[in-house]
Amino acid sequence: MKKDARFYWNLFYSAFILSAFTFGGGYVIVALMQKRFVKKLKWIDEDEMLDLVAIGQSAPGPVAINTSILVGYRLAGIPGAFLTILGTVLPPFITITVISYFYMAFRDIPMIRALFRGMQAGVAAVIADVVISMAARIIKRRKLLPVIVMALSFIAASFFDLNIIIILLISGLFGIYTSLRAGTSPAADAVGNADAVGNEDTGAAPGAPADAYDADEDTDSGQMPFRGGKEGS
Amino acid sequence: MMLLRLYWSFFIVGLFSFGGGYAALPLIQEQVVRSNSWLTHAEFMDILTISQITPGPIAINASTFVGVKVAGIPGAIAATAGCITPSCIIVLILAVLYYRFKGLRLVQGIIKGLRPAIVALIAASGLSILAAALFGTDSFSYSLSGMDFAALGLFIACLFTLRKFRPDPILVMLGAGIIGVIVYSI
Numbered sequence: 001m002k003k004d005a006r007f008y009w010n011l012f013y014s015a016f017i018l019s020a021f022t023f024g025g026g027y028v029i030v031a032l033m034q035k036r037f038v039k040k041l042k043w044i045d046e047d048e049m050l051d052l053v054a055i056g057q058s059a060p061g062p063v064a065i066n067t068s069i070l071v072g073y074r075l076a077g078i079p080g081a082f083l084t085i086l087g088t089v090l091p092p093f094i095t096i097t098v099i100s101y102f103y104m105a106f107r108d109i110p111m112i113r114a115l116f117r118g119m120q121a122g123v124a125a126v127i128a129d130v131v132i133s134m135a136a137r138i139i140k141r142r143k144l145l146p147v148i149v150m151a152l153s154f155i156a157a158s159f160f161d162l163n164i165i166i167i168l169l170i171s172g173l174f175g176i177y178t179s180l181r182a183g184t185s186p187a188a189d190a191v192g193n194a195d196a197v198g199n200e201d202t203g204a205a206p207g208a209p210a211d212a213y214d215a216d217e218d219t220d221s222g223q224m225p226f227r228g229g230k231e232g233s
Numbered sequence: 234m235m236l237l238r239l240y241w242s243f244f245i246v247g248l249f250s251f252g253g254g255y256a257a258l259p260l261i262q263e264q265v266v267r268s269n270s271w272l273t274h275a276e277f278m279d280i281l282t283i284s285q286i287t288p289g290p291i292a293i294n295a296s297t298f299v300g301v302k303v304a305g306i307p308g309a310i311a312a313t314a315g316c317i318t319p320s321c322i323i324v325l326i327l328a329v330l331y332y333r334f335k336g337l338r339l340v341q342g343i344i345k346g347l348r349p350a351i352v353a354l355i356a357a358s359g360l361s362i363l364a365a366a367l368f369g370t371d372s373f374s375y376s377l378s379g380m381d382f383a384a385l386g387l388f389i390a391c392l393f394t395l396r397k398f399r400p401d402p403i404l405v406m407l408g409a410g411i412i413g414v415i416v417y418s419i
Contacts, residue, residue, distance in 0.1 A: 019288065019289065021288065022288050051331065052328075055324065055328055055331055056324065057252075057344070058340045058344055059324045060247060060249060060319055060323060061247045061248075061250060061292070061320030061323070061324075062291075062293060062317075062320070064289075065290060065293070065317055065320050066320050069324045069325070070324055074328075081321070085321070089313060091288060091289060092287065092288060092290070092293045092297065093297050093313055095288065096289070096293075096294050096298050096309075097297055097301055097306065097309055099283055100298045100301040101301070103283070107279065111418055113417070114414045114416070114418045115410045116279055116282055116413070117366075117384065117413045117417055118387060118409045118410045118411065118414060119286075119406050119407070119413060120278050120282055120362075120365065120366040121366045121367075121384045121387035121391060121409050122388075122391045122406035122407075122408070122410065123281055123282050123285055123362065123366070124359065124362050124363040124391075125387075125388050125389075125391030125392040125405065126285065126391070126402045126405065127255065127258075127358070127359040127362060128363065128388075129392060129395040129402075130255055130355065130359075131352065131356045132396070134352045134355070135352050138348065138349050146348070146349040149349040150349035150352055151353070153350040153353035154353035154356055154357055157259070157354055158360055163263075164259050164260060164263050164354055165249055167350050167354065168249055168251070168347060168350055168351075170350075171346055171349065171350035172346055174346045175343040175347055176339065178342060178345070178346060179343070179345070180339075180342070182342075
């Protein structure tokens with residue numbers, strides 16, 4: 001593809017439109033990016049896009065921002081990343097700036113307060129719904145350690161006001177410990193190969209659970225081993 | 234000075250919000266309401282509500298909102314820039330590592346280790362949000378007599394609808410808002 005002004009405009013425009021019209025958070029926009037950059041524009045092939053999404057999910061920060069940085073960087077280096085960040089950030093930035101001025105002017109009107117009060121009960125329900133689904137996924141795996149980590153983290157945050165970052169650091173250490181242990185035990189070896197670094201020679205089932213936290217329905221992190229397995233063939 | 238503090242606070246939010254979506258929620262609450270008192274709990278609830286019905290990641294929405302409120306448009310730019318700086322750096326490092334070594338095993342191990350804690354933190358945040366919706370404060374220490382039973386009914390109805398029929402959450406929230414206008418205005 002030719003990297004002229006039209007290409008750069010198209011890159012920015014794509015990121016902007018995707019961000020402006022995507023309600024419902026990170027994973028929705030990632031799916032739409034796949035549609036646009038892989039299917040419509042054919043700038044990135046399907047497998048590579050899956051990799052970019054997996055990397056985006058492995059880094060901290062909003063998944064939509066991370067993935068758009070990667071797409072921009074992949075297509076046009078640092079200037080590309082800059083354009084896609086700008087395109088992704090501008091729509092919420094503009095929307096919220098306008099809304100916040102309106103908010104400060106109108107928030108004390110009784111009808112607006114009533115609207116917000118009603119919606120807050122709705123927001124609480126949406127978050128409760130998300131928490132129930134996420135917690136159920138963890139409990140369903142029937143592994144003790146994650147459930148204990150979850151219970152202790154909740155108690156520490158809710159009742160003891162322990163700093164969030166400390167909780168995250170400690171549970172991150174558990175993650176390192178578990179994945180290192182899974183990597184060295186002989187039983188996990190065959191499986192470990194499937195998603196280990198630089199695998200060339202494995203016929204192991206791609207995407208097989210490799211550690212205590214993994215599971216079959218684990219869509220958001222199952223992509224990497226799958227890709228790795230295909231690399232080898 | 235204020236711009237630097239905004240930048241730094243949202244840098245922390247961006248740096249530690251692993252897992253996307255609601256993972257940023259407890260961190261924003263910690264930075265914005267508790268550490269810096271930039272928003273009251275009620276205002277935090279309002280921006281959370283606004284975030285739900287507008288496009289864009291909640292962390293970006295919150296940083297823009299807080300930035301505008303504390304220091305106008307420059308504040309919004311500083312806060313948003315702070316929020317995405319860690320993403321830019323870490324994503325690019327991971328991309329280089331990935332293309333060179335074709336694997337992010339350890340990183341993904343960390344993410345999986347974090348997941349139960351993230352769920353727990355979102356739950357803790359959710360509990361304070363529920364308390365705010367039901368009692369108008371962020372703790373459950375208030376007596377039942379202070380409870381807003383209309384909000385409790387609305388919460389239960391919304392949760393039931395979400396679990397049972399899986400509609401678009403935006404519709405549920407807008408519905409709750411409309412019922413709120415009817416219930417609280419009369």
